[in-house]
Amino acid sequence: MHPIPTFNAKGVSIPKLGFGTSQMGDCAEIVAGAIKIGYRHIDTAWKYKTEKGVGEGIRQSGIPRHEIFLTTKVSHEYLRANDFSRMVDESLRNLKLEYVDLLLIHWPSPEKVPFDETLHALAKAKQQGKSRHVGVANCNIALIEEAIRLCPEPIINVQVEYHPYLDQSKLLSAVRRLGLAMTAYCPLGRGRIINDPIVADMAKSMGKSVAQVVLRWLVQQPNVIPIPRSSNPQRQAENFNVFDFELNPEQMHRLHQLARLDGRIANPIGRAPVWD
């Protein structure tokens, strides 16, 4: 097992690859197994109903809490300040932990609740020691910039969908200009990319799997941190082993060329912002 490289976002060291836990149900054993493989960055959310399993999995793994970078998120129903604070406490109770490393607003909704109010509640969670750092998710560039301007604590991370079928070049340039980390969710296009013939050819020629080529493409991009999910220990290990090979510039370019207009997966009507 090798240590995972990290990305430094405003002085905060974040493992360059994480482990997603949506749709996993009771996941304590799965999470403990993933940590044993070497994952040190776990992504959960109140909405996924996996916080209990994640907390239990971290304890079962035997790895000290401080060696794990843990993210959770407050859901869009709870963006008013009092609701937000109550939900942070509920997440910590679910996790049976005293703090998370990164707390995110899962889907901001500034037309329903003033962004300022939610961002102050987010900052309060950090000031109270309930999260070491704070960030946002599912924001366009304008919302990221607004979050940075309005939040009393530094925003270090934005979590958005990113995989070869979705062009995120504009957002990524902004993320780099602002010095943030970009967590890439649905990094395998929720499994859709696995049957892509172009990536399959490339993977075959390199003696790697399609998932490994896609995850390598993501980790090789500065600021980008993919968080693939798998319930299968073999695939978890496969997804983790992407730091011992490289894609050349032409291979990187070929994967960028796969972006298509209908590539976006998570786009809930009434909740999603106007994407860049």
Ligand SMILES: NC(=O)c1ccc[n+]([C@@H]2O[C@H](COP(=O)([O-])OP(=O)(O)OC[C@H]3O[C@@H](n4cnc5c(N)ncnc54)[C@H](OP(=O)(O)O)[C@@H]3O)[C@@H](O)[C@H]2O)c1
């Ligand atoms: N902030 C947000 O709004 C948001 C939205 C969506 C997701 N997320 C986060 O991002 C994480 C990842 O996204 P996701 O779970 O939607 O999708 P994903 O990681 O792109 O894809 C997961 C799917 O790919 C399959 N898979 C994983 N590794 C594989 C491999 N090596 N070979 C073949 N198939 C493989 C998994 O099946 P098996 O389990 O059978 O391996 C699963 O069906 C989530 O779990 C969650 O933590 C955040």
